[in-house]
Amino acid sequence: MVHNVAIASMTGARNRGCEALVRSIIDGIHTVIGRDAAKISLHSADAKYDRKIFGDDVAATYDAHPLSWPSPLRLKALQGPQIRMARLAEKTLLPSEKPGAISRRSLTALSDADIIVATGGDVFTGDYGPSNFRSHCHILHLGKPVFFMAQTMGPFAPAEEAYLRKHAGAIAMCTVRESDSLEYLQKIAPEIPVHQAADVAFLLPSIDADAARRILEVEHHFPIEGKKLVGVSVSAGIVGYRGAEGKVDYIGETAKFVNELNANGYAAILIPHVQNIAIEANDLFACTEVLRQLEHPERNLVLSLPLSASEFKGIVALCDVLVGARTHATIAALSQGVPAVAIGYSRKSFAIFRDYYGEDISKDLAIDVVDMTADKIGAAFAIAQDMPRTTDRAAEMKQRALTSFERLKTILEAA
Template sequence: MYVEVRKAGFVNKGAELMLHAVLQQLAERYPDAKRVMEPGRPASPYPYAKRSELGLYQKAWLWRKGVPFGDLARLVPAGIREQYGVVLDSEIDVVLDAAGFAYSDQWGPELSEELARSARRWHARGTKVILLPQAFGPFTDQRSKDAVKAFVEHCDLIYTREQISYEHLTGVVGEMDKIRLSPDFTNLVEGVVPKDFDAGRNRVCLVPNYRMLDKTDNSVAGGYVPFMQRVAKMLSERGAQPFLLVHEGENDYRLAQQIAEAGGGLPIIQESDPLKIKGILGQCQGTVGSRFHGLVSALSQGVPSLATGWSHKYRMLFADYGFEEGVLNIDISDADLAGALNHITDPQRHAQLSAQLNDHSSALKEKSHAMWREVFGVMDRCRAAQSAVASREPTPA
């Protein structure tokens, strides 16, 4: 069985964590399945070296002016394609879309339209298409709405991460059994603590996100760095030993440098392995961040966290953990900010919140397990159908 994992990458560490989450589940349930990823365009977040490290087959895929040319690789004999680990789009049995947050007016209609075209093609071939838990919407642009209607029609299962995304999606197509709610599934991934990480010297983690600058209005974008600088300064004054963790690329690193200076020269940790990033966050006393999956990694391990965010997914994440007041406005007063930071630095409040987060985390993890059981049910039926077809094929003379 060929299983394509799409829209998970390597630059964004949240996307890479989702990739690991999917691959771990597939390895446990279908160890003989061939996991596939498309190469993407030049300078894409899917480099060959990274894909090969994870044992991923390469989908023969090339788009030019909206036309797919990848299936021209069918002219190469199947044995040679297998030798080089190349798979045709037409050979894919199951597509698992792990976009996280792509199908929304905030990213424009093009991504939704691409999914609609692809889902229509896969459905016609009998390929099962499953959208793993992710955020959707809003959809106000008519092109987006038309694309949503098309891709929903041709998908087998669609999981929204929270109620607002569910309402955005069903507001366009109506309620359907195949559209379901399930939390972010990276909560099942175990982190790895780097050997050189000193939890005694790095206690409270600050995780900046440059999307707070390019996906927000001018008032938020202009106030974001000063807000994080206030957080760094207050934590330093309390002796909380804050540090910066870069969750994605050079843009986040530049923000980290500006914030570190306000805290008196705070340490900055850059880590490329998403499993180690989760391991670091799990060792912290607390976090203040704006990277969605950095917050999932902390909250799911019972680490008291505060957040700022640029979409509805942040508020809904904290609602899942029963701590909606943990999402802060950047124009919060110094007095209110100091009170919020007590959730991290005051021992009694820290212990209470950590216990609450762990209780919610256990319930959310069970929902993720239930989601995978439903996904595997679709995949099992696909495999059974393949076996039935194979048993009817005549044996070569």
């Protein structure tokens, strides 16, 4: 029997964290359920780009920007005729559809799925506002079981908590990636079946060390022999997410920290883990701004070529420490046992670090961007650089991440 699995809530693989999530979900389904036992469709806000990234690993990729979904009542009214039209169009010529919209083909594929797997990591939180949360929740109105996979959930305003409880019957399973979300959901919506797993990106494969060195030394002309490397994931949007504009000189403080690294014999690899079309959401511009403020920019490198999430992960493995303002850049480090420092804007970073390192150590390694200074990053880095690699803990988290796919398999086999 072939199971029809739809992956939804994908904003696009230009965000390498989103790529890491979807790549890991695809690989997990193939590994645990079987490549020939699952037909996977991907519903993305950046479908044309993602078709190139995931290729034949998915049966189809559809345009489905969450913010373009109609209201639940409108969706219910349109669902029947939209689906009939889309099925007819599959047999003829499908007219071009507006980019960035929920396409008729996407609606058809979601409605035909055996289960909808919601990815996104933190899209089902209150971090980006109630309208963003509800737009992603439209998958709960299609009459299909939904699996929230390895999510950070909440906290929500009371109205969103009530909304989630109202539609809990559509949620076949929710696995969360940290204990804060587990405790929160058990408190506000005990009717939702929830279990703690780990972020599925712990399972993301990495390129090997020789391939990573080639990217640095040959493709970027940056010899690393004898150098002590520190990965620095720079975020273009972190200050805006936390409402800290004008309060924190994020770029300036990051540059001061890198200057201190250079003074102590380290070279920084500046990592643009998100490269969206919009400049304000493109880390390559933020990395460049940091580089321009350095006293010795030639001692450091911006990874300026288009690299995959697995290639970034391989480069992180060459570093002594990773200082990350992007969650999945830090997970690239944690999943390989590389000591990491997190600069965060929401509880997801702090909760993931607490579950990985424990309460005492995580408090010293996770920094709220509102309170971020070069000195605070330096103090956290001093602790991280003296830590051994945590390969055993990384292996434990990978096993925990696999449990999401085991639960998915159980649901599909029981259907």
